[in-house]
Amino acid sequence: MKYQSHQIAHNFYTASVLLFLVQIIVGIVAALQFIWPDFFILNFNTIRTLHINALVVWLLMGMMGATYYVVTEESETELWSIPLGHLQFWATVIAVTAVVVGYIVMGLNPQTNMEVFGTRLLNEGREYIEAPRWADILIVVSVLLFLFNCIMTVFKTKKFTAVQGVLLGGLTFLALMYLPGMFYTKSMVKDQFWWWWVVHLWVEGSWELIAAALLAFMLHKLLGADVKVLAKWMYIETGLVLFTGILGLGHHYYWIGTPKYWLWVGGIFSSLEPIPLLLMVWDAFRTTRETRGVVQNKIGLYLTVAHAIFNFVGAGLWGVIHTLPQVNQWTHGTQITTAHGHLAFYGAYVLLIVAMMYVTLPSIKGVKDFNQSRGFLSFWWMTISMIFIVITITGAGMVQTYLERLLGLDYVTVKASYNLWFWIFRAIFGVGFLVGVLILVTDILTLGKKSVAVE
Amino acid sequence: MSTNAAKNLFIYGSLLCFVVLVILTVDTMGKLDKRAPEITEQVNAGKKVWHKYDCIGCHTILGNGSYFAPDLTKAVERKPKEYLKKFIMDPRTIKPNSAMPKLGLSEKEADNLIAFLDWMDKVDTNGWPPKPILAGAISGKTASTGQMLFQKNDCSACHQINGIGGTAGPDLTHIGNVRPDVEWHIRHLKDPDTVVPDSAMPSFHHLSDEDLRQIGEYLITLK
Numbered sequence: 001m002k003y004q005s006h007q008i009a010h011n012f013y014t015a016s017v018l019l020f021l022v023q024i025i026v027g028i029v030a031a032l033q034f035i036w037p038d039f040f041i042l043n044f045n046t047i048r049t050l051h052i053n054a055l056v057v058w059l060l061m062g063m064m065g066a067t068y069y070v071v072t073e074e075s076e077t078e079l080w081s082i083p084l085g086h087l088q089f090w091a092t093v094i095a096v097t098a099v100v101v102g103y104i105v106m107g108l109n110p111q112t113n114m115e116v117f118g119t120r121l122l123n124e125g126r127e128y129i130e131a132p133r134w135a136d137i138l139i140v141v142s143v144l145l146f147l148f149n150c151i152m153t154v155f156k157t158k159k160f161t162a163v164q165g166v167l168l169g170g171l172t173f174l175a176l177m178y179l180p181g182m183f184y185t186k187s188m189v190k191d192q193f194w195w196w197w198v199v200h201l202w203v204e205g206s207w208e209l210i211a212a213a214l215l216a217f218m219l220h221k222l223l224g225a226d227v228k229v230l231a232k233w234m235y236i237e238t239g240l241v242l243f244t245g246i247l248g249l250g251h252h253y254y255w256i257g258t259p260k261y262w263l264w265v266g267g268i269f270s271s272l273e274p275i276p277l278l279l280m281v282w283d284a285f286r287t288t289r290e291t292r293g294v295v296q297n298k299i300g301l302y303l304t305v306a307h308a309i310f311n312f313v314g315a316g317l318w319g320v321i322h323t324l325p326q327v328n329q330w331t332h333g334t335q336i337t338t339a340h341g342h343l344a345f346y347g348a349y350v351l352l353i354v355a356m357m358y359v360t361l362p363s364i365k366g367v368k369d370f371n372q373s374r375g376f377l378s379f380w381w382m383t384i385s386m387i388f389i390v391i392t393i394t395g396a397g398m399v400q401t402y403l404e405r406l407l408g409l410d411y412v413t414v415k416a417s418y419n420l421w422f423w424i425f426r427a428i429f430g431v432g433f434l435v436g437v438l439i440l441v442t443d444i445l446t447l448g449k450k451s452v453a454v455e
Numbered sequence: 456m457s458t459n460a461a462k463n464l465f466i467y468g469s470l471l472c473f474v475v476l477v478i479l480t481v482d483t484m485g486k487l488d489k490r491a492p493e494i495t496e497q498v499n500a501g502k503k504v505w506h507k508y509d510c511i512g513c514h515t516i517l518g519n520g521s522y523f524a525p526d527l528t529k530a531v532e533r534k535p536k537e538y539l540k541k542f543i544m545d546p547r548t549i550k551p552n553s554a555m556p557k558l559g560l561s562e563k564e565a566d567n568l569i570a571f572l573d574w575m576d577k578v579d580t581n582g583w584p585p586k587p588i589l590a591g592a593i594s595g596k597t598a599s600t601g602q603m604l605f606q607k608n609d610c611s612a613c614h615q616i617n618g619i620g621g622t623a624g625p626d627l628t629h630i631g632n633v634r635p636d637v638e639w640h641i642r643h644l645k646d647p648d649t650v651v652p653d654s655a656m657p658s659f660h661h662l663s664d665e666d667l668r669q670i671g672e673y674l675i676t677l678k
């Protein structure tokens with residue numbers, strides 16, 4: 001281990017992959033509940049909350065681990081405070097555990113979700129940001145401690161690199177954009193308006209900044225590409241991400257009770273959103289081709305390029321097909337959205353964090369060479385399963401859009417009979433995905449152990 | 456482009472976009488209350504019930520949510536409130552094979568929740584969700600005389616309403632907004648050329664004045 005601080009990154013990665021495993025197990029339960037609603041002791045709403053919260057938290061923890069690594073590496077120094085880093089890690093783990101216990105208690109007995117100081121005790125009942133207010137405050141404190149530690153580290157050696165700037169800028173934007181979700185409004189329209197500020201400006205704003213910075217970092221680490229060229233393209237990509245993404249928020253304001261001009265704003269800007277993502281794919285290929293070096297960490301490069309490709313396909317293409325108001329009026333709120341959500345998160349963020357783990361873990365664990373075959377095996381199990389999951393949900397969404405929205409069949413009829421086979425296949429491919437994740441978790445936890453023993 | 460130029464473009468361009476977003480947000484906030492009915496204490500209490508039981512964990516509302524159960528934006532539109540109340544409180548006594556479990560809502564909570572859903576129903580959502588095309592064509596409601604005459608004279612051979620019909624003539628889905636004047640329609644049906652120069656539409660002067668009026672009355676309802 002080059003820096004003691006890397007132990008903190010390592011801890012975050014471990015917690016991150018374990019939560020990934022939890023996410024997939026509850027995901028399979030949720031998939032089975034589409035077939036048998038009473039399959040499990042907890043109802044679908046609790047299972048679904050766990051599935052998505054686990055996803056968000058493990059990606060955030062992965063980003064934090066990656067950032068702790070990048071900041072020390074780029075600043076060429078230990079963290080400003082290692083104990084603070086450890087404290088922040090354990091505080092995050094304890095807070096997350098408390099929130100999860102709260103969700104389960106609430107799921108078993110909804111009456112426990114009482115009102116305290118005008119807010120809910122265990123579950124706020126708002127999609128994705130279900131965490132109660134006390135947990136919101138803990139999350140903000142945790143992120144602030146994390147940011148403070150990282151920024152102080154940068155100021156220690158004052159090596160203001162482009163990657164650090166965009167990475168920490170993205171994380172600060174992320175912390176700020178959590179705030180619009182932290183107040184109560186009597187109007188459901190305003191509720192959803194501000195809620196989208198959080199959700200959209202996270203995943204199509206700040207998270208994409210973090211992704212662009214990590215992409216540049218990995219291309220530099222893996223290929224030794226010129227930092228200046230990487231930085232230039234990173235700025236162009238992130239610039240385009242925000243030019244299209246910030247006002248692309250309008251595509252969530254078509255039908256929620258907001259004025260009609262959002263149809264224009266959202267339609268125009270969100271149609272352009274795939275462009276920077278395509279640029280990132282080109283960037284990854286161009287850099288790989290131009291450097292032509294011998295790449296030792298093949299799995300790292302493989303995952304990095306796969307992230308760029310699936311970010312474009314999942315977030316870009318699967319998004320743009322239903323982003324125009326003329327199409328969206330029929331598909332809004334159907335399984336088409338679910339299909340887009342699955343492929344976008346897998347491509348844009350799951351592969352990104354997994355790539356970061358493979359790029360940085362060898363150095364964290366102090367191994368030069370490691371067995372990469374398990375990494376490839378897990379990648380293919382996960383990717384092929386995810387492609388089939390997305391095909392089945394897209395199929396279900398098309399059937400639903402046609403039968404329910406165009407023909408006027410009842411929602412329940414379509415879900416329970418016409419789409420049944422899609423749910424069955426989705427659950428089967430979910431198990432395939434679980435196989436990939438099990439291989440991944442084993443590999444991340446044991447990576448390099450064998451060669452260390454040999455040495 | 457130099458790295459520095461790209462950096463400046465990124466920073467100032469993004470800030471500009473964000474400022475535009477803030478301006479649009481302020482404008483929208485000023486308009487929202489006019490697009491929805493007033494929020495009474497009961498509606499607010501109902502919204503709190505919605506959050507307490509994490510309804511969005513299965514349902515969607517305004518199309519956003521979990522896609523596991525029906526969208527509830529227009530829940531009260533076609534279902535009687537008495538039915539909804541009984542169903543919410545104990546779904547499976549009303550509908551034995553329902554996927555919805557009994558969540559333990561009190562009678563008061565159910566009433567409040569329905570008041571909230573009633574408020575939701577009246578929000579101006581820019582026409583979402585659109586009426587299903589075919590269900591609209593064969594809806595359970597009795598067609599008006601004008602609508603029947605429209606069908607009898609096969610107007611849909613050339614004109615579309617809600618996606619059904621030919622494309623030779625203009626789409627009539629929103630004709631009631633474009634031409635809200637019955638007299639105009641009567642003149643147009645009798646002798647299209649007098650109101651639309653070089654119109655390709657044939658004249659329907661062989662229909663009685665009463666029939667023409669009925670068709671006109673029907674057309675202005677299309678909004």
